[in-house]
Amino acid sequence: MNLQKNDQEVAKLIAGEEMRQKEGLVMIASENYVSPAVREAVGSVLENKYAEGYPGKRYYTGNYWVDQVEQVAQSRAKKLFRVPYVNVQPYSGSPANLEIFGALLRPCGATEGQAPEIVLSQELSHGGHLSMGQEASITGRFYQAKFYHLTADGEVNWEELYQLARKFKPKIIWSGGTGYTKIFQWEKYSKIAQEVGAYFVADVSHIAGLIVGGAHPSPVPFAHVVMTTTHKTLRGPRGAMIMVTNRGLKKDPDLGTKIDKSVFPGHQGGPHMNEIAGIAVALREAQGKPFAKYAKQIVKNSKALSLALVDYGFTLIGGVSENHMVWIDLRNKDIEGWHAHVTLEAVGIYGNKQTIPNDSQSPFYPSGYRLGTAAVTSRGMKEKEMKGVAGFIDEGVEIAREITADLTDIGRADREKDQEQRKIFKDRLKRNKEILALRKKVISFSRKWPVP
């Protein structure tokens, strides 16, 4: 109400976004709908408080309440993930990974004459994430990383990972990324890390909700450090947590203190206490049976969506999904991930273009497309609805194929012609009657599923 009165411009934009989230199918694998309780905590007066430091050791006064908020978040995280140590202050996943680097590695060139310390993580174009040492990220400028790949069928190339580990003796072996549709084999990472004396850091950002909901195994018995964002399948607000396991403390009893120092004052200033309160609320929600049911349903939905897409002739990287993510290789449909991305967005299905292992296309116009089932599961959709969703996706892709068939310069070397024809494709989409009809169907389907 206040926003509507004080700033109609912003209020209108938020209302538009609210409508988009209701009338469309949010299928970006990293997105979800938080509960109204989480939103209340995030929008609370905690927004006003500066609290640099940690509970009982702050730099400002007035921390009686916020100290308890942070302690509640910590104790819930420890209980839920079964870890002895957690830091709940990272602003998000990318800073959290940088903070792990800072805690465990010496930056390149920090000490003259010493060889750089290396990390081993999943290659970006094979589903890795920027924040684990990729060149385009500051983590790749301050630290040195080598990358392992996925096989064509979406599994970690274990032999390559093993050989790279033996050759480079990395300080960290990192698991996790944004493209992986199987159940992580924690023991394999752990064994290799142990053999070469590396820390095993598990980035479980995508699957944290599946782990605490009992749908996936936990890396905690195997990893030294576990990092997760709080806003994907875990269904909390924007933020991240860095956890140290018993195994981690055994390897280095000071690991928790090193992480704390790296977060603050190493990389951050005042923690976002409102987000930390939201994390605490989300962690409480994640303790209950309904959450476990939701987590298992995410996987069932992903499987059902995969099977239905395969029935429509789609090829999936990794085959039928075992988590929340469906990774489509569009090469047999003669379109790029970009075509699917813009076409499905036009009908209200929100996924994203994604490179596939050994993609011959550029990252901007890759051959793959990625979908996730967490957000639609939060709306109550089940296997039956996933079949319907697969039908919408197939319809959209078929329309894209038809209207791009004569645009043969798309994807060719002549950049000018390529861009020209992409524009023609988009213009055709806007005027296409089948697209408008499909959009109507998607809207009326989506409206039946209330958002939390």
Ligand SMILES: Cc1ncc(COP(=O)(O)O)c(C=O)c1O
């Ligand atoms: C595996 C993984 N790690 C880290 C991040 C970074 O998180 P954020 O976007 O919160 O910085 C992401 C985000 O997609 C991710 O998927």
